[in-house]
Amino acid sequence: MTTEEPLGFWAIAEHDPHRPALVDPTGTTYSYRELDERANRVANGLRAMGLRPGDGVAIVLPNAVPFVELYLAAMQSGLYLTCINFHLTGPEIAYIADDCEADVLVVEERYAAAAVAAAAELAIPADRRFAVGSIEGYAAYDEIAEGQSEERPPERTAGTTMLYTSGTTGRPKGVRRPLPGIDPNDAGAASSMLSMLFDIVPGPGAHLVAGPLYHAAPLAFGTAALHLGQTMVLVDRWTPEGTLRLIEEHRITTSHMVPTMFHRLLGLPDEERSRYDTSSLRSVIHAAAPCPVEVKRKMIEWWGPVIYEYYAATEGGGAYVKPKDWLEHPGTVGQPFPGATLRIYDEEGNELPAGEVGTIYMGQPGAAAFEYFKDEEKTRANRRDGLFTVGDMGYLDPDGWLFLSDRKADMIISGGVNIYPAEIEAVLLGHPDVADVAVLGVPDDEWGEQVKAVIQAKDPARVGDAFAEELIAFCRERLAAFKCPRSVDFRDQLPRYPTGKLYKRLIRDEYWADRERAI
Numbered sequence: 001m002t003t004e005e006p007l008g009f010w011a012i013a014e015h016d017p018h019r020p021a022l023v024d025p026t027g028t029t030y031s032y033r034e035l036d037e038r039a040n041r042v043a044n045g046l047r048a049m050g051l052r053p054g055d056g057v058a059i060v061l062p063n064a065v066p067f068v069e070l071y072l073a074a075m076q077s078g079l080y081l082t083c084i085n086f087h088l089t090g091p092e093i094a095y096i097a098d099d100c101e102a103d104v105l106v107v108e109e110r111y112a113a114a115a116v117a118a119a120a121e122l123a124i125p126a127d128r129r130f131a132v133g134s135i136e137g138y139a140a141y142d143e144i145a146e147g148q149s150e151e152r153p154p155e156r157t158a159g160t161t162m163l164y165t166s167g168t169t170g171r172p173k174g175v176r177r178p179l180p181g182i183d184p185n186d187a188g189a190a191s192s193m194l195s196m197l198f199d200i201v202p203g204p205g206a207h208l209v210a211g212p213l214y215h216a217a218p219l220a221f222g223t224a225a226l227h228l229g230q231t232m233v234l235v236d237r238w239t240p241e242g243t244l245r246l247i248e249e250h251r252i253t254t255s256h257m258v259p260t261m262f263h264r265l266l267g268l269p270d271e272e273r274s275r276y277d278t279s280s281l282r283s284v285i286h287a288a289a290p291c292p293v294e295v296k297r298k299m300i301e302w303w304g305p306v307i308y309e310y311y312a313a314t315e316g317g318g319a320y321v322k323p324k325d326w327l328e329h330p331g332t333v334g335q336p337f338p339g340a341t342l343r344i345y346d347e348e349g350n351e352l353p354a355g356e357v358g359t360i361y362m363g364q365p366g367a368a369a370f371e372y373f374k375d376e377e378k379t380r381a382n383r384r385d386g387l388f389t390v391g392d393m394g395y396l397d398p399d400g401w402l403f404l405s406d407r408k409a410d411m412i413i414s415g416g417v418n419i420y421p422a423e424i425e426a427v428l429l430g431h432p433d434v435a436d437v438a439v440l441g442v443p444d445d446e447w448g449e450q451v452k453a454v455i456q457a458k459d460p461a462r463v464g465d466a467f468a469e470e471l472i473a474f475c476r477e478r479l480a481a482f483k484c485p486r487s488v489d490f491r492d493q494l495p496r497y498p499t500g501k502l503y504k505r506l507i508r509d510e511y512w513a514d515r516e517r518a519i
Contacts, residue, residue, distance in 0.1 A: 020231045030065065056104075060086050066132050094121035105128065107131055157182070162174050192227075198283045206252045206280075207253070208246055221256040244278065335401055412449050431471060440504060455489070
């Protein structure tokens with residue numbers, strides 16, 4: 001791309017209409033012009049239904065063309081788009097769709113059972129519910145665009161997403177920001193900031209969407225690729241082998257992944273890993289959870305210095321680190337984004353000096369403008385000195401590099417000592433026979449809590465007391481004794497969100513249920 005070529009999806013669709021914009025999971029390719037025209041018909045259909053700037057659309061969709069169409073339609077119509085986790089139950093879907101005050105709901109037929117259950121509790125009328133495929137009580141999605149013009153809608157203005165927090169405690173809350181009030185292409189072109197932070201070169205390239213688009217990060221980076229002139233390559237279901245195949249087939253240049261994906265990629269046999277050409281990769285960005293140092297180091301040895309990292313949340317961010325800086329400061333999640341602020345506070349609200357662990361607060365221009373929709377108390381509670389927190393704990397080193405410790409909710413307090421499970425999990429993931437791990441505090445009459453490791457073994461035949469003792473000894477060689485697991489349990493599989501985050505509350509509840517009932 002030359003300096004004269006534009007940024008922003010809609011400008012690129014005019015300048016280079018035949019450039020590939022999207023490859024769906026079936027392998028079908030859509031040009032910028034084709035995707036533009038499809039999204040315009042949807043946008044005009046939503047206008048014809050009476051939707052106006054400030055109204056909302058909720059979707060329960062997999063990574064496929066309708067998701068991207070609706071995104072582009074909303075972003076040029078001044079609408080709020082709420083992307084709902086398709087793993088949720090009917091009542092959970094109904095809660096979010098109603099809470100965000102969506103005027104339209106679109107669901108894919110593979111989630112029909114949840115969609116039908118949701119319909120019984122929805123305030124959204126039947127004629128505003130649409131199905132990609134066939135769902136009882138839902139009209140066909142194609143009816144939205146039927147008979148509509150492929151020209152862009154009049155009086156275009158930028159929309160925005162309104163995504164919901166994971167809801168690991170209580171019901172999820174919508175993160176709502178004011179509409180930008182600017183031209184849609186100008187809003188999209190702002191993605192050029194990502195090219196600066198993560199060395200993404202605007203112009204022809206291919207971005208692999210490895211995670212579900214309903215999650216903030218895959219959506220942000222995937223659509224940013226469109227605005228930078230790259231091709232979005234969608235994955236319906238992530239697998240390590242499939243990822244390597246797509247990297248080679250489409251000459252993938254950028255992607256967003258999570259540490260769990262790195263761990264599973266490294267778990268492939270050497271002959272499988274060496275079979276595919278990954279030399280096209282330029283920027284592979286990761287976040288969502290702390291990445292064990294050895295896992296990241298092995299990925300850099302394999303793919304080269306193309307592994308970038310950032311620390312952020314649905315609410316905003318944050319910090320970032322490039323490969324060269326990470327190698328000089330292993331384990332860091334970075335320094336503040338340009339113009340951003342990072343501070344560490346204790347429980348009393350005192351700012352902590354370098355090296356001391358506390359709650360991470362962050363902020364950047366415009367980041368604090370969000371609110372938790374219909375929850376003023378939570379909005380106020382997460383603010384301090386104009387910054388916000390999502391409850392993570394960590395510390396800044398003397399040079400301002402941020403290191404994560406853990407989520408406050410996951411911290412173990414044993415005998416009055418704070419223990420951070422993420423540190424222990426990183427060590428256990430370094431054992432060659434561990435596929436996945438969760439470390440948590442379980443009831444202990446003497447110490448309050450004791451450290452428990454719940455392990456998914458690569459080889460089920462290894463499960464047993466001898467392997468448990470081996471893992472505890474493995475930790476004792478690398479950690480202070482008080483941090484090491486007192487006991488080890490095994491599971492066939494650990495519960496993780498599709499984003500890679502561990503759903504630790506489900507595991508914790510197993511161990512605390514009897515204690516809480518007794519209380």
